[in-house]
Amino acid sequence: MSVRAYTVVGMDPAIEAIDLVKRFGDETAVDGVSFAVPPGTVLGLLGPNGAGKTTTVRMMTTLTEPTSGTARVAGYDVGAEPDRVRRHMGLTGQVATVDELLTGRENIRMIGGLYGIRRKDLNALSGQLLEQFSLTHAADRVVRSYSGGMRRRLDLAVSLLAAPPVLFLDEPTTGLDPRSRSELWEVLRGLVAQGTTLLLTTQYLEEADQLADNIVVIDRGRIIAEGSPLELKQQAGRASLVVTVADTADLEPARALLARTGADVFVDTGARRLTATADGLDDMIQVAGWLRDSGITVDDIGLSRPSLDDVFLMLTGHRTTDDSEEVGA
Structure with missing residues (x-):
């Protein structure tokens, strides 16, 4: 079984948000967000804590229902076809979800079994994923002995077990040291080269600059700018x-x-x-x-x-390192 991800056939976007709105009581966390991501590309969803990034991802991955609007993932509507959406996407959240009491190999086999992958195929697939994510040497160690970067790589490997064409990454390098962050960037570049479409939320301007083909800047629940990293930087002077x-x-x-x-x-x-x-x-x-x-x-x-930090300061009047908490996240 190949771990190579496939792209969405045709010219339709692999990911599309359509006037997404999410309210929590009187608070509006996401206010009319719309964007489209072509197959085999990377969209960086950039903004400070509290901007609405995580809430947007949760709506697009069927974890929470929009107050209004909708989204499509791999051509399927998140409201009308949530099961199909989940079968065609992977999600890596802000915190690694692997079981610390199991080894890396055991984590992959356990999740693979839940996906219904045959044991024969799963044995081969687990080896491929462990090698792809540079975890072969630690495959039979319990995860609690892993570094933060190793846990994030294992979390990504698990999310790719079903070879999804679309992968959502919610601040995947938060808390990693510079070396681990750089190693994870290389893994993500490899996934894109294989055809995976990525939506990446991040507070790290350098990360968006390094990985994203297109960037959507969101602040206080609204999109305030969109363009390639170079186009956005040119706006700053x-x-x-x-x-x-x-x-x-x-x-x-x-x-x-x-x-x-x-x-x-x-x-x-x-x-x-x-x-x-x-x-x-x-x-x-x-x-x-x-x-x-x-x-x-x-x-x-x-x-x-000009840097993306200059862009964000010009657009919002503050840096991305805002310490406010995200509403509803």
């Missing part, structure tokens, strides 16, 4: 050309050269650094030539582009 000269005495002549681009130049004397807005690589190459021809030695030259 132009790139900056940053030059660090080797000698403080060269700051003024270097400033005069940068000013020839027509941009205002900011000079940080202590750091021997000059900064000016730029249109891109052409400006950097041109300025580098001018500096070389003028005999000015530089320690560093490069482009600094």
Whole structure:
């Protein structure tokens, strides 16, 4: 049995939210959210705690009913066809759900048995998944001895037992160290390369930038921006050309050269650094030539582009590290 996920046939979205609304009493957690995710791509649902990300995922995965609106997963309506939706998706929540008293191999076999996978197929599949997620060396250790990153990888492996075409990941790297986070990113890239469609919620701007083909920014239950990582960053302003000269005495002549681009130049004397807005690589190459021809030695030259954090701050007036709790999550 292959662990390769398949994509939704045709041009229809693999995941689609249609005017989703969720209220808890007088509180509106999600307010008219709509988006579509093409097959074999990654959507990053970005926002702070309290934005409505988890509530949106719970509605799309049939864990909670929308107050109004609907969603479609792999072509099936979450309200009218919840069983079909569940058969065509996987879900990894914020907390690993594997049994800590069982080994990694036993966890996979137990969940596989619940899926009704034949024992012969399950033996082969468990080996493939353990290898795919770099857990073969720990397959027969109890899960409570695993690191946080290993538990998350096992949780993902279990969610792929039925080879779902669509996978929902709700803040999958929360609490992981940088190395474990990077390792999990590589696993997710491999799944997408095999055809899986991912919806990823995250507070980590770098994570969305690394993994997502398209990003939906949500704040206080509403979508406030949508686009590719590059498109969103371009909204936050132009790139900056940053030059660090080797000698403080060269700051003024270097400033005069940068000013020839027509941009205002900011000079940080202590750091021997000059900064000016730029249109891109052409400006950097041109300025580098001018500096070389003028005999000015530089320690560093490069482009600094706006980050997704800059985008979020511009859109909302606050960072994604808002400490409020998510309503209804």
